[in-house]
Amino acid sequence: MMKSQLKRWQKNQLFIIQNDQMLHGGGYSLVNAEMILLRKATEVGHYNHYHLLSGQDLPIQSQETIQKFFLKNSDKEFVGFDKDIFTYGDRVYYRYFFQELAGKRKSILKSVDKFLLKMQKKLNIKRNENIEFQKGAQWFSITDGLARYVLSKDEWIKNVFKNGFCVDEVFLQTIIINSDYTDKLYYSKSDGTHKNTMRLVDWSSGSPHVFRYDDLDDLRKSDLMFARKFDCAVDERIIQKIYEIYAN
Structure with a gap:
């Protein structure tokens, strides 16, 4: 690492x-x-x-560009919404008692949860019916005001979402649409664009595409701030190239 790079990184914690x-x-x-x-x-x-970035995210703009962009939009919330109508009621209306043990993999506990879900529906055991929900991407860039507002809703979040399914894609969007922060969204349309989070994600294959060196031109043409996902086990060259271009 060069001295100039070391000096810059020493400012971070x-x-x-x-x-x-x-x-x-x-x-x-x-x-x-x-x-x-x-x-x-x-x-x-x-x-x-x-x-909020994952370990498979990388910036696709310079640090100067990213900082200038977010300073220019210092009062905006960058949160994704999938569509206008919430169609994922099973995630929040019913309880998944073994979700933390089963995860997303197939297991006997997953089968038990599916059986219990059917029973809850059959017996009309439903919760959270008076809440307006929304869903979108887990990853976000939010202001200090919204961050502290979310933290103030800690107990409400636990009561509403605990034992839910994939609620990491629901809780923040739900908080926003039930608050004044709806008016502060950078991009409020639910039209599939990535401008709402400023993160480039390629879903054309049905699951997030892992970017490779052949995708470099598309990444460089993008006006978004971050991209996901990258995997050194799939293509390390693209990660090294992104670092060479944007690290300085």
């Missing part, structure tokens, strides 16, 4: 948070982890935006 709870795909533990991250970040200071 890295915090490692202890979390004893295992994270499971589709489980409430993912929401809990996001809440832990937001709580720590807001304790450290007041920031213009808090960005």
Whole structure:
């Protein structure tokens, strides 16, 4: 690392948070982890935006461009919405008692949860019927105001979403549409664009495409800030090239 790079990185701080709870795909533990991250970040200071990124995300603009963009839109929320009508009622109206143990993989516990779901429907055991829900991407960039508002809803979030299914894609969107923050969305249309989160994700194959070196031109042409996903086991060259282009 060159001295100029070292000096720049020394201005940043890295915090490692202890979390004893295992994270499971589709489980409430993912929401809990996001809440832990937001709580720590807001304790450290007041920031213009808090960005939730996965380990397979990379910036596709320079740091200067990214910072200028979010400063220009310092009062905007970057949260994705799939569509205008919520069609995922099974995720929030019923309880999944073994979701944290089963995860997304097929198992006997997954089968038990499916059976219990059928029984809840048959017996008309339903919850959260008076709440307007919405769904979208898990990844976001939100303002300090929204971050602290979300944290203030901690108990409500637990009561509504615990034992739900894949609620990490529902809880933030639901909070926003039931608040004044709806008016602060950078892009409020639910038309499949990625401008609402400023994250480039290619769903053309039905699941997130893993970017490769052949995708470099498309990545460089994009006016979005981040992209996912990347995997060094699939193509390490594209990751190295992104670093060469945007790290300085």
